[in-house]
Amino acid sequence: MQSYADNDYPADHKPNWRIISGLWPYLAEYRGRVILAVICLVAAKLATVATPVALKYIVDYLDEGRSGDLLLWIPLLLVAAYGTLRFSSTLFSELRDAVFARVAERAMRRVSLRVFRHLHQRELGFHLDRKTGGLARDIERGTNGISFLLRFTLFNIVPTLLEIAMVAVILMVVFNPGYVFAIVGAVVVYVVFSVKVTEWRTKYVREANARDNQSNSRAVDSLLNYETVKYFNNEEFEADLYDHNLKDWEDARLKNRLSLAALNAGQALIIGVAMIVIMSMAVTEVASGEITLGDFTMINAYLLQLFIPLNALGFVYREIRQALVNVERLFGLLGDKPTIEDASDASELDVNGGEVRFENIHFRYHKDREILKGVSFSIPVGKKVAVVGASGAGKSTLARLLFRFFDVDQGRITIDGQDIRTVTQHSLRSAMGVVPQDTVLFNDTLYKNLAYGRPDATEEEVKQAARLAHLDRFIHTLPEGYETRVGERGLKLSGGEKQRVAIARVLLKNPPILILDEATSSLDSVSEAAILEALNEVSRKRTTLVIAHRLSTIRDADTILVMDDGRIVESGHHNDLLARGGPYARLWNQQNRSAEDSGT
Incomplete structure (x- = not known):
C-alpha cells in the first residue's frame, strides 16, 4: 500500500473499504466474545422491535374499554411487558458493549504495538524524512479509528439494517405494503444522499487532517529546538509561522463544518418528508377504519425507532468514512516494507574476535x-x-x-x-557499541538512561560503567543523584555530560x-584526556x-x-x-x- 507524507495526501484519493476486512484478525482473537456480543445485539433488537407491539395493544385495549367494561389488570400487565421490553433492549445493548469492550481495546493495543515495532524496523532514512509530530498524530487517529470501525460497523450499521428488515417484515405482513415501500424508498434516498454528500466533503476532512498534522509538526519541531529559537530571538517568527499554519487549519475546519451543516440539513429534510408521507397514509387509514388507533401508534413508534438510528447512521457513516481515512494512513505505514531487512536465510552473527x-x-x-x-x-x-x-x-x-x-x-x-x-x-x-557525535537522551532519570545500555544490568554494574566514564563525581554532586531527570532530549545536561552518559552506556553493553x-x-581537554584513557583501556x-x-x-x-x-x-x-x-x-x-x- 502506498504511503504519503504528512502534507501530500491527495484530497481526491478514495479510501480503501477493504480495510474493514483487514480488521477480522483482531475480531478472531476473541471469536467467543464476538459471537456472544452478536447474540446480545440480536436480543436487543428483538426487544426493540417488540416494544411498539406492546404499545399497540395497550392503546387498543384502552380505546375499546371506553365503551365497555375495563379490566385494569390487563393494561397493567401490558404496561409491565412494555417496560420490560424497553429495559431488555437497553440491558442487552449494554451487555453487548461490555462483552465487546475487551475486543476493541485489545485491537487498539495490538495495532499500536505493531506500528511501534514496525517504525523501529524502518530504515534511518525513513525517520530522517518524517515529521515526528505528524507521525504521532497519524498513529493516534489511526488506532482510535480502528476502535471506531470495530464498534460502530458491528454495533450500529448492522443493528440498524437488522431493525429495518424486521420492521419491514412486520409492516408487510400486518399492514399495507405501501408503508414498506415508503420506508424503503426513504432509506434508499437517505443513504444515497448521505454517501454522495459525504464523498464530496471527504476532501475537507483530509485537508483538515493535513493542516492539523502540519501545525502540530511545526509546534513540536519548534519546542524541541527551544534553545535555537532563543539564540536567534525568533519567538515571534515561530509564533507567526505557527499561527499561519493554524489559520490554514481553521479555514479547513470551517469548510468541514459548513459542509457538515449542509449534510445534516439534507438528511433532516429527507426524514421530515418521509414522516409526513407515512403518517398521512396512517391517518387516512385510521379515519376510514382500516386500522385501529393502536396500529397508528405502532406505526408512529416504528418510524421514530427507525429514523432516530437512521439519523445516527448518517453520522456513523461520516465518522466511518473519516476513520477509514485515518486507518488507511496507519495501515499505509505498516504497508511500507523497510528497505533494510534480514535475508530469508539470515543467520546469527558468529563473532570470533x-x-x-x-x-x-x-x-x-x-x-x-x-x-x-x-x-x-x-x-x-x-x-x-x-x-x-x-x-x-x-x-x-x-x-x-x-x-x-x-x-x-x-x-x-x-x-x-x-x-x-x-x-x-x-x-x-x-x-557493536556506538558512541555517537550527537547524544540524545530519554526524558527520564539519569540512572535509566545509563542502564539503557543493558536494561537487565545490576545497579552495581551501572554504577561501575558510570565510574569508568568518569561520570560518578558529577552524579554525586546532584541533589537527587542517579534519580535526577535529564529533561527532554537530555537538555538539562551539558554536552560533555551527555557524551559521558553515552560512553557509559556502551561500556555497560560491553560489545566486541x-x-x-x-x-x-x-x-573539555581535562575530561577528554580522562575519558580517552578509559576508552583506550576498553x-x-x-x-x-x-x-x-x-x-x-x-x-x-x-x-x-x-x-x-x-x-x-x-x-x-x-x-x-x-x-x-x-x-x-x-x-x-x-x-x-x-x-x-x-x-x-
Whole structure:
C-alpha cells in the first residue's frame, strides 16, 4: 500500500473499504466474545422491535374499554411487558458493549504495538524524512479509528439494517405494503444522499487532517529546538509561522463544518418528508377504519425507532468514512516494507574476535551524489583504526554502513568473514557499541538512561560503567543523584555530560566491536584526556573504528585512514603520516595552528 507524507495526501484519493476486512484478525482473537456480543445485539433488537407491539395493544385495549367494561389488570400487565421490553433492549445493548469492550481495546493495543515495532524496523532514512509530530498524530487517529470501525460497523450499521428488515417484515405482513415501500424508498434516498454528500466533503476532512498534522509538526519541531529559537530571538517568527499554519487549519475546519451543516440539513429534510408521507397514509387509514388507533401508534413508534438510528447512521457513516481515512494512513505505514531487512536465510552473527573488513565499498544516499567511491580497508581483531578527513568526506557514513542503517550499493562489509547482509540485524547490532557525535537522551532519570545500555544490568554494574566514564563525581554532586531527570532530549545536561552518559552506556553493553563517532567532541581537554584513557583501556581488547575530527585523540591508533571525497587517500601510523608531509600532515598542522590561535 502506498504511503504519503504528512502534507501530500491527495484530497481526491478514495479510501480503501477493504480495510474493514483487514480488521477480522483482531475480531478472531476473541471469536467467543464476538459471537456472544452478536447474540446480545440480536436480543436487543428483538426487544426493540417488540416494544411498539406492546404499545399497540395497550392503546387498543384502552380505546375499546371506553365503551365497555375495563379490566385494569390487563393494561397493567401490558404496561409491565412494555417496560420490560424497553429495559431488555437497553440491558442487552449494554451487555453487548461490555462483552465487546475487551475486543476493541485489545485491537487498539495490538495495532499500536505493531506500528511501534514496525517504525523501529524502518530504515534511518525513513525517520530522517518524517515529521515526528505528524507521525504521532497519524498513529493516534489511526488506532482510535480502528476502535471506531470495530464498534460502530458491528454495533450500529448492522443493528440498524437488522431493525429495518424486521420492521419491514412486520409492516408487510400486518399492514399495507405501501408503508414498506415508503420506508424503503426513504432509506434508499437517505443513504444515497448521505454517501454522495459525504464523498464530496471527504476532501475537507483530509485537508483538515493535513493542516492539523502540519501545525502540530511545526509546534513540536519548534519546542524541541527551544534553545535555537532563543539564540536567534525568533519567538515571534515561530509564533507567526505557527499561527499561519493554524489559520490554514481553521479555514479547513470551517469548510468541514459548513459542509457538515449542509449534510445534516439534507438528511433532516429527507426524514421530515418521509414522516409526513407515512403518517398521512396512517391517518387516512385510521379515519376510514382500516386500522385501529393502536396500529397508528405502532406505526408512529416504528418510524421514530427507525429514523432516530437512521439519523445516527448518517453520522456513523461520516465518522466511518473519516476513520477509514485515518486507518488507511496507519495501515499505509505498516504497508511500507523497510528497505533494510534480514535475508530469508539470515543467520546469527558468529563473532570470533571481530575482524571488520570493508571491501570496495560504493555508496550514495541519493542517486545523483556518490558518497563512498571504492573504499577498502580492514580492522584486525583487537586493533583500533581511525578515520579522519574534512567534513563531508564520508567518515560517518562508514559507521552507518557498518551498523547497517543503510546497505552498500556495491562491495561488501564483513565481520569475521561474514557478510553483514547475511546475518540478522539484531545479532549484528548486539555485537557493536556506538558512541555517537550527537547524544540524545530519554526524558527520564539519569540512572535509566545509563542502564539503557543493558536494561537487565545490576545497579552495581551501572554504577561501575558510570565510574569508568568518569561520570560518578558529577552524579554525586546532584541533589537527587542517579534519580535526577535529564529533561527532554537530555537538555538539562551539558554536552560533555551527555557524551559521558553515552560512553557509559556502551561500556555497560560491553560489545566486541566499538564505533566511536566523534566520541569526545563535546568534552573539555581535562575530561577528554580522562575519558580517552578509559576508552583506550576498553578498546585494547576490542575491534574499534574511530571517526575523529580532533587528530590529537587518535595518535595512538594502530592505523589512521585519511579520507577525501569518498576515497582513502592516505593510511599509516601517526608518526609515519606526519613524516610523509601529505594530507594528514596538513590537517595536523592546520589544527595545531588553530589551537595556537585560540590560545589553547
